[in-house]
Amino acid sequence: MNVPRHKLAPHCAECPIRHKAVCARCEADELKRLEEIKYYRSFEAGQTIIWSGDKMDFVGSVVSGVATLTQTMEDGRTQMVGLLLPSDFVGRPGRNGAPYDVVATTDIVMCCFRKTPFETMMNETPHIAHRLLEMTLDELDAAREWMLVLGRxxxxxxxxxxxxxxxxxxxxxxxxxxxxxxxxxxxxxxxxxxxxxxxxxxxxxxxxxxxxxxxxxxxxxxxxxxxxxxxxxxxxxxxxxxxxxxx
Amino acid sequence: MNVPRHKLAPHCAECPIRHKAVCARCEADELKRLEEIKYYRSFEAGQTIIWSGDKMDFVGSVVSGVATLTQTMEDGRTQMVGLLLPSDFVGRPGRNGAPYDVVATTDIVMCCFRKTPFETMMNETPHIAHRLLEMTLDELDAAREWMLVLGRxxxxxxxxxxxxxxxxxxxxxxxxxxxxxxxxxxxxxxxxxxxxxxxxxxxxxxxxxxxxxxxxxxxxxxxxxxxxxxxxxxxxxxxxxxxxxxx
DNA sequence: CGGGCAGTTGACGTGCGTCAATTAGCGTGG
DNA sequence: CCACGCTAATTGACGCACGTCAACTGCCCG
Structure with missing residues (x-):
């Protein structure tokens, strides 16, 4: 189930989510640095990508496919809190534990970065930090819209x-x-x-x-x-x- | 109902929310720049601070008091989507329209910045942008925790x-x-x-x-x-x- | 043909909403 | 100091939307 690396946009410039993902605002030289630390991971439909509570040592973007973010109570009740489509970002710079389960609902390909190098790069690259802020604010709006749906x-x-x-x-x-x-x-x-x-x-x-x-x-x-x-x-x-x- | 300005922390260094708000990471010189563009606004319990859909020309932090963020459907059903306590941030840099009603539930004092100067400063001050990202990620987690409460x-x-x-x-x-x-x-x-x-x-x-x-x-x-x-x-x-x- | 899983449909129960009456708290004025 | 009015909150009676439990169907893959 491993997708051969050379098939997956060896250069970020040709990546299908180039203009929507966390790297959307990056210049050519910044992309080049990202290229050096990125790697692809594939998951089959049904696989759990991240377990709630586990240490998360990477962050990344959905390139293709769909995943869900869910919370579960002790007695088994579960609530989905996010739907991850291509270009969506997974993981939280600055925090170690994963707060939710991330599960692939279709076959999925992710573009990943080890957390520490990514954090370093984010601190030196305002384009990334700004884009991430923008995406996070969008997600916050979506979550709040969803609160209306759930509550009323x-x-x-x-x-x-x-x-x-x-x-x-x-x-x-x-x-x-x-x-x-x-x-x-x-x-x-x-x-x-x-x-x-x-x-x-x-x-x-x-x-x-x-x-x-x-x-x-x-x-x-x-x-x-x-x-x-x-x-x-x-x-x-x-x-x-x-x-x-x-x- | 105007609180005299000179009573309200003329210097950010003495501000009660100095170490928790969006300015928490700022150095002395950065605080000084913020001081030059900040102004205080007070609202009485029950007053609407921002109307959903209105143009928002400022952003700011709650200094004291409590406010709520609510969404309303056409037929009047309403859902609260956030509770704003001291140090919480209001407003979204990079967007003009306000998506929610913001209402004071107690008498409240806010530390405000006109949006454009704040955005400029944010672009030049990574400490502010990073803190805002951190706060936004915390709010996103809180919103998602609330989705579990509402849904299950x-x-x-x-x-x-x-x-x-x-x-x-x-x-x-x-x-x-x-x-x-x-x-x-x-x-x-x-x-x-x-x-x-x-x-x-x-x-x-x-x-x-x-x-x-x-x-x-x-x-x-x-x-x-x-x-x-x-x-x-x-x-x-x-x-x-x-x-x-x-x- | 058969086993397994996703989805549909039905019968019934219940948690919460709806509507309405009553009480408690609090400022205002005689 | 009590009467008055206003709003917040409580409590009760009843109904319904959705949950629960269970039977059944369709579809895929061996």
Whole structure:
């Protein structure tokens, strides 16, 4: 399951996440330094990338694939607290322990840096530190938006909100014909969706069926989703009009 | 309602939040530059400091008092997404619109900077940028911990979790005898607690009464809380043992 | 054909929301 | 000092959305 290194963007300049990841603002010479300390790691769907509580000796970016960030209580209740898509950053410079489980939900490739050299480089490279701050603030906004979903929305609204978010991020990665419709594959099982939404998998399943019956979505197979009218989905989600505005 | 300026730490070196706020890492010369662009603003309990959607032309730190960060849906449902205590930072360098309402829940004093000069200074002062990154990462962790509370905990556990958090932060601001007990005043109404926890105010009230009957907490008046045995409260909160560990 | 896992659907129970009445706390004015 | 009004908080009765438990279906891979 190791992807041969030479296939994976030997030069950062050709990397698919070059302009969105933590390195987005770097100049050519800075990229060169990063190239010297980076290495790729691959994981299969289902593998745990990082265990909560373990020492974390690396940080990195998702290059391709999807991973989730989850917290678990002693009695087994779990809550997903983040969805990691390509260009998202994993790990926290300046802290050793990993606070959450990171699990690959599809096959995934990560661009990693050992923590200490990365921290050193961050201290000497404002472009990296600034980009990381910017990304962290975006994640904080996303987490807070999610708090509204978890705390105040109904099951139906929660499902619609999740579909909106996944669809929106999918669209931003594959810029195609916009218009009012949307098509994508769910990278999550019903159980993972439930963990994200603070629901049970049965409720997720029922609400997906309900949305299908109401014509808000269509399903081909279990995972392939078609949204004929994005506006209607957003209405169901209860999002105020500015949905997706990121200044 | 204006606090006379000369009463409020003319020199940053004497500021009560000097070592915890965004300026914590600054050297003497950097503090001096900050002093030149800072100004104080005071707000009464109940006043809205920033309206969601408004242009934000300043950023700043809470010096004393408590404020809340809330999101509201069109139909009026609201969710609190942050609790701002002394030393917490408000505003986002690099973005113009304010995403949330910021409301003072007690009388409050803030140390403010106009956004543009602050951004300029941040770009030239790694100490500020690094501290801001560190604080933002802490807030992100707190938001994610809160997602677990909102998504998976029962009403009883939610109340206990909130009391733990407020008590813990209170203790960190007023270092007194530790041991297993704790005493503090709630800075929130029952309704504000409900908005934080994704509950109704009636459920909050009922669960507070239940915790009192079970001897987990004692109440003097409506707001003064005594926790005789912190361990028992944390058990009720369902926190895993590492509660409060911040590496 | 069979075993296993993801997903769907149904029947039933319950935790919390909703609606409403009552009480407690506190400043204000006669 | 008490009456008054206002708001915060408590408590009760009832209903519903979602959880729980369980049976069943479809699909993949051997």
């Amino acid at each position: 929305k109904t099951a139906r609204e929660k499902i619609a909100s999740l579909l909106c978010i996944i669809g929106r991020r999918h669209a931003s990665l594959t810029p195609d014909g916009p218009s009012g419709s949307m098509v994508f594959d769910l990278p999550l099982t019903r159980e993972a969706m439930a963990d994200y939404l603070g629901l049970t998998l049965e409720t997720v399943s029922r609400q997906m069926s309900a949305l299908r019956k109401d014509g808000i979505i269509e399903l081909k197979g279990k995972r392939h989703v078609i949204v004929p009218d994005l506006g209607r989905l957003m209405d169901v989600a209860g999002d105020d009009s500015d949905g997706g505005f990121y200044g | 905990k029962t009403a009883r556990e939610k109340i206990a979790s909130l009391l733990c958090i407020i008590g813990r932060r209170h203790a960190s601001l007023t270092p007194d005898g530790p041991s297993g007990s704790m005493v503090f005043d709630l800075p929130l109404t029952r309704e504000a607690m409900a908005d934080y926890l994704g509950l109704t105010l009636e459920t909050v009230s009922r669960q507070m009464s239940a915790l009192r009957k079970d001897g987990i907490i004692e109440l003097k008046g409506k707001r003064h809380v005594i926790v005789p045995d912190l361990g028992r409260l944390m058990d009720v909160a369902g926190d895993d043992s590492d509660g409060g560990f911040y590496g």
